[in-house]
Amino acid sequence: MDPLIGGVLGRAIGSMVIGTAKKMGNARSQAVHSPEIIGDQTLEIEGEIEAIATEGQILQIEEFLKGPEVARLTKSYCIARIACPREVIKIVEEKSALGFASLTEDWCKQNSAEWASLHEPLWHLLTTAINRSLPTQSALGEIPTEEKEKILTFGGSALLQGESTYAPPFLREIVDAAHDVDRLAYLGGLVSDIQRAMQNYYTEMRIEHAQDEYRIGFENLYVDRDVANTASGERFEADRLIIGSPAGSRIVVTGDPGVGKSTFVRHLINQVSHLDTPDDRVAPLLFLCRQYQPTREDTVLSLLARFLSVELSLEVSEKDLSALLSLGRTLVIFDGVDEIIDIPQRRAFIARIQAFGHRFPLATILATARRVGYKKASFSRPFQNYELAEFTQPQIADYVERWFQITRRTELEKSHFLRDLESISDISPNPLMLSLLCTLYRTRGYIPTNRRDVYRDCADLLFRRWDSMRQIETPFDHRQYGARLMQELALFYYRSAAAQRGVEERQLENVISRFFQDTSVVEPEAARQRAHDFLEFCADRAWLLTARGTSERNQRLFSFTHRTFNEYYAAEGLVRRANTVEEVVSEVVGAFESDPSSVLPDVIVQCAEEKFDNGAANIVDRLIGLSTGPLRRYRYLSLCLRLLNSSPIRQTVVDRVFAHLNDGLSAASQDAFTGDALGAILELYRDPRSRFERVALEGYNSPPAGTKTEWTLGENFVALWCRGFFLGQTALFEEDWNPIYRTIATSVSQKLLTSNNLAVTNLLIRDRLHTIEDHIQKFRSGGLFIHYINDYPYGGAVLGSYIRLVLQGNLTNEENDAALLSYVDRSIGSVRIYGEIGYDLRKLLIAAVSNSSRRTTNDRFPALSRWFCALLWEGSEKECVEEFLRPIFFGTETFDSFLRMAATRTSVSNVKRFEPTISRFSNSELDSLSSTYGSWSSSWCRGKKLLPQRIR
Template identity: 30%
Template sequence: MLLGHNCKPPRPALGAQVVVTGWEAPLARAVAGGVSKVVGTAVLRGVKSRRLKKYLEETDITQPDLPVDLSDALVPQVNQFVSSPELENLALSIASILLLDPAAKASGERFRDLREGFRWTCRLTFIGRPDEINRLGEALFDRVYEAVTRSIAVGQAVSTPHASIAAQAAVMKAASSAAAASVRNTKLLSRIEKLDEILSFEKSLRTQIASLHNGIRVPHTDTTKKVSYSKLFVQPTLRRIEEDEAENERDVNVNVLLLSTLRLIILGDPGGGKSTTSLKLTYDVASGRRSPLSATVPFLVVLRDYAKEYSKSRMPLIEYLAQLCRTPYSVEPPEDAIEYLLLNGRALVVFDGLDELLDVADRRQIVEIVEGFCYRYPTTPVLVTSRRVGYEEAPLDKDLFTVAQLQEFDDDQVETYARKWFSLDGSIPKPHREERATSFLRESELVKDLRVNPLMLSLMCSIYASENYIPTNRPEVYEKCALVLFDRWDRHRGIVAPLSFDAHVQSAMRALALWLYSKQEKQGGIPRKEIISFMKEYLLKKRFDNEEDAENAATEFVDFCKGRAWVLTDVGADLYWFTHRTFLEYFAASQLVRQHPSARDLFAELQDTIFRTQSDVVCQLAVQILGRTVEDGADDFLELAVDASHSASEEHRVSALSFASRSLRFVVPRSGVVRKIVEASFDIYVTSRPALGTSRVFRGIANSESIPVRNLLGASRENIPLISKYLQERADARLSTALDERCLALMLLTPSFYDDFGYWTEWAVDNWERMDSVIQRAQVQYWWIALEKAQRTGDFKSLVTQHGVGSLFQSVVINELPRIPLAAERFIFPQSHKQDLVANLAALDHFLTTNAAPWCYEDDMPWPLSAFVSDELRVIDQVSEREGRSVLVKLALPFMELPIKMNPDSLFRGDFIGGTDHPLLHLARGRVKKSESQKVNELIRSLDVSADTADLLRDWARNRVSLVGPSRRARS
């Protein structure tokens, strides 16, 4: 019987003792919640995180009862406690320590401080006799330790083939500080007399947070209007970014990722929904609704506000959290309350807007503070948001944080949002709202790439609702959106601007935006008097002839702006800043073009900025606005950028070409300009030589010299035909004189460089056919070309003849993403192409036998044993021909040997390998323990392989030969 909140335990006779039973389900949830964050981050980079916690919950990782007798009064307390954040936090801490020392015992030195802290937790939590509570604490700790150990084994057993053992570094740094955190927590708990005051504070704070963040503001309507999240919010999609995965996880949301990682950074574009997602998560946790976390209190830290406070007083982050409780939430934190919440699994900290710290030095300082916070509170979940562009200038430690990119809305999300938006539009009669949404979706297809941004989508809905059409030019859409924000909605609400919009308000806003944009060091807010002073000087030049009139108009204008949350936001005592950076950048770019109306003048103004790769959005918008207002303006600007790159330093050259190539997403210049951009981008890519030709790995596309080429592949559809033509011409010219590995990689492996596989996949296929004579020569020199050709033709005999058996186990890495399958994998895990591959097995047998071991390269083997020793291993038994089965066995041995070298004990944990019983597994065990090798001959006979394979297996099982070693190139 489950003893839970809705199930009362039977009452025994007075004075009797009861044994707690039926509590394994809530315990499993608590343990799964803690372990999945550690295992999911450190070991299972390739596992589908959305399934991990559920899998652990459904797996038998607990024991049926708690081996301690308890009084009647303690039973319901235990049942409640097993679902608490404190217990999940204990599981997380134990899992972190086990990462550092897998052999650590529950009674050992590693767990001394953690165990002592948990004793204090029990004393503060349970009401009963001290001796009974102590026994209960010891029993609970031991049972959680057992459950964590079992669940880690289960989690490793369900990892995907491409999970990297090296990824354990992702939490090792923070896990190493778990012991120090345990010591601090023990001291903290020992001086707390009662938890009542802290828990009362927590309840009040949660209520205040949930009340303040209980809805979403519609960005284009009455700025005071809020609607519930369910009426407008659309959950965005995140894509996890991992360097060591063959395939990044797709189609997940923040709730799913927080199930399997402790620290997450969300990167996104302006207006992409980063802050809204943070607010929604904050509300969900505070209200207890649909939260993925056991944490109960969310601390939302707007980093521009904290950075401002830090610059003034060097306020520690923990003190700032206390200040947040007071303002804006009006709750006074008791002594040690926040420390308790952070150390005991009850807090989530959200750091919003890392990108809003425009000064890179300031951003790096805040990054260090955030990382230091993670070390000090290693079990506290942390979420950070930042713009994607510019993040790498001051990134968070990749070993501490899982990085996810906020994806643009897909068609379904666009439709869901649009229909929700129009259902809220009171200006449209209810019977016509669905019809208006449908027509908007149809007509906005013309600017489909713009509506994928949530902010732009909302404003486009507003434009369509009032004007019934959508502009097709990007700056024009910004302009229309600005018109909606600054004029139409005010008129709709009966508000009259103090200045005529057409004559002065728009130009004044442009000037103000550019002035504010230049004040990067004051991004935390500009005093009202400074803004009025600037506008006064501006209006004296533009409209008024006396200072009093100009100052009055400037005051009216600032009051007009600050009364609209979508223009200027109050960020402090009489301090203001642009609410939406998107519009700050648009107006700043527009003003730049007004001040520098020719391509030459504008490029002279922006050249240094482009060379330093700063303010990319402003520069891109300025080029597009110039193209709209001046004949050939954008074309001439891009030509100037390419010409200037030729005489610049290499760093500045890369920056200029990156800008020019990225501009081809939005600008369609004349063919001569496209040719110049393509040729210059191609040349800088092929002339950079970071160890190509001497390594199995192509790092080129991840290097800065390759960014222009990658940008070309993401150009607009109108530009792509010319780009592909000029790339082919440039490549043909270079290959006509000599083989060039980087050039070949670009022409033949293009789909790996860019996510849009459609056009470029066909282009690469065409190049394989068109460049056949070049490929014939290149495959002798470059093993990866021979491998690619073998993958396409199924002729692996030529590959092994030219490059040895080791080439079957090598992988090509483009953009740090392994290209799969390996040649050996295609044999061992055949699917639709099984028949063709089996026909090649006999042909390979001779080469596998005669080529000297070791066959494979240790750094090329990303698979743990648990991934291989599973149902796929049975494929060997499904091949009827002895020769084919012999080859499969030989190819399988290196996949088994490398994990054995890394973790030999894993062979003897049935739960780790899923209980697979196969002759090869028993032979592998024989390599580790001689006692397991007594039935070698019997096991080999059961495999029914050729004589030479049997001899190899016999030597391999007795550890006389190794098939795993350093790469051939390294040895040479």
């Protein structure tokens, strides 16, 4: 037997009691496809009856499995599954199965038992239960090799006894579970319990704005979604974020309001809850961030345990939950991080989530947040950011098809609805808005064309009209004061950050009672009773305000069903109370300062447009004025751009916004300003987008008063686009905006020849609007090789246009190659390059050196020797240097010398790459190399790395 395998399998690591076959059969870990003993009659594996066992044999099997020999074997199997390399595990499994068969045969002989032939299904039973609970193969790959070696060396006993204090807690918990197969079976059962409970919790989707008999299977209405990597723009199916992804992934999903982040989370939970293969089984754990209470000293672990207890009626101890997390058998979701309104509190909670992730590195963690304002409180690496995309046209059609089938509408109605959607194409891709539009169309036969009108009509439908359409009597106060009361309540929620987590009914009754007394001359006692009746009606029937849980004082907690309706009613109330446009502007500023991601400023402006003549234009005009002071310079520019989408605004004001934008872009030195400005521009709807393109193409030959720019809007936009392109900020918008960028860039390309902006130069070269010859000075200085964009946390070095052209096979002339070689010669040892850029640099290195070397000699290009140094360093660890160098210098003294240099270096580095026949340089020869190849050569041959190690 292999010494390693023998050591693992033969090592006795203390006593352990293994669960009996009967216990395994009844354990909660046994899901539909798991092997189990059915009663005391059949032994069944994956639905196939393997053998018949009598009751007496079952008792004998139980006694056998309790024995110390089986305990030692099973324990050793667990340790090996955790710590051995994958190729060794296969041997371990085979040897363990043979060992179990031998133990079974010996025991049956000694006890005159006649079930030795059951050894195979019995072993399958045990190992399947173990494998369903231990970390998955992808999770085990995340455990450092040195930690695995400790487990193999000490069998985990040192970790459990505290002798290896530097072993992380999660690893100690894994080893602890591996020493008790009974506990492993219990933890596996816990995964199944949580999965089943979550299946029931999210098995149905209720259309909250449809008739209450519509309770449908979740997946019957759910439309598969797409996400996009915010850095690269790569778009793919959203399910791939979790299904089949490595254990321990760290994911943030951002998106606009109503884009369906919470619905997507429910879908993921539903999908994960049905995974049952050993490598896929995880327990989905959810925390709704709106329930976060910073005053409580709760750990993240206790928050998750409370959700299981309160929402699923599952009592799971924090110790057991910690074990599941350590084993990597969990998907932990934090939904709605942005709903922690207070920014410092949100940042503190995010820090706790990240600390939680460090504590449980094998647990997969996903968080959701609104896209706007995310940078103010964001996750740091290793969390990767993805954006949940709005519906595409095929997805809109898919959703409409499903909705109209479920609600039993005709094909003709569906066709008319899809036709009417074309008039509001800016709104319909939003899933919430599309769902509301479906409901409005069903009840009214038409759909509004304004976001505020959609909110108003939907709120009216949900709050007042639905019961009346079905001849159900509604209370007088509900009919008479419903809208006003909802505005008062929405303002109460808006004014109090703590109210976002839910408000006790007694508090809301006081607000409603005060309204009745102040506006309707209702006596206090009657007002309190009517307030109570109103809340009762909301709890039982209304869809806008609903009761969700109870407080610690056993008071029902009320909240709005969706933040959108809270913001709509708050906007209506704020504008109703305002007497002047200036007061409305103050509320818009306050709402924006409080939460830039909120749609409240947009809806306030739309409400004001109806109350005041030219209200929207006047508000935007005053916001521009507020953005010109020394303390608030350009502070509300992104908001002004956003408000161009909210209501029709006269052209003079729109052009003033673009002039103010141009002034800001010319003067901007803050990356945050340019990033926000680009995002706001790219979000422009069709009409303001068309006006922007025209103004950018015409330029400002006679700019409005106050404009201090020398560049036109077109030139500034191209510079902003180029910067955003290299930061990955334009990828999601290229379908609409790339043609506009190319049109504008073509019109201003000649003026941009003098620009010192390397992002502009590099992208215009890439897009063939400029050539390298147009920028030869920047090329010789290295600016077209690698350039830097400072924008935390997304900035850093990016590939210049020369590298991109080389990688596309478009090599330039010898002069340009020489300039590039000279730049690299100066940069070796000082330029730090990461990730894919390092890989591309190496490809460029090979291409450029090969190209130059075939045309010239080292005397012509003195920098070439250090290029070869870099290649040899890479080659000594990645590929055969001889194979690379031979086509370039075959049969020359240079080739032999470099080959000996590489052989000398690899011998020092203990890398076996060269045949012993290749002679190494002696110490004296090394000392003389510098006169021939430069001062770098002797130290490099002795093992020094002249390029940063992380270039790979």
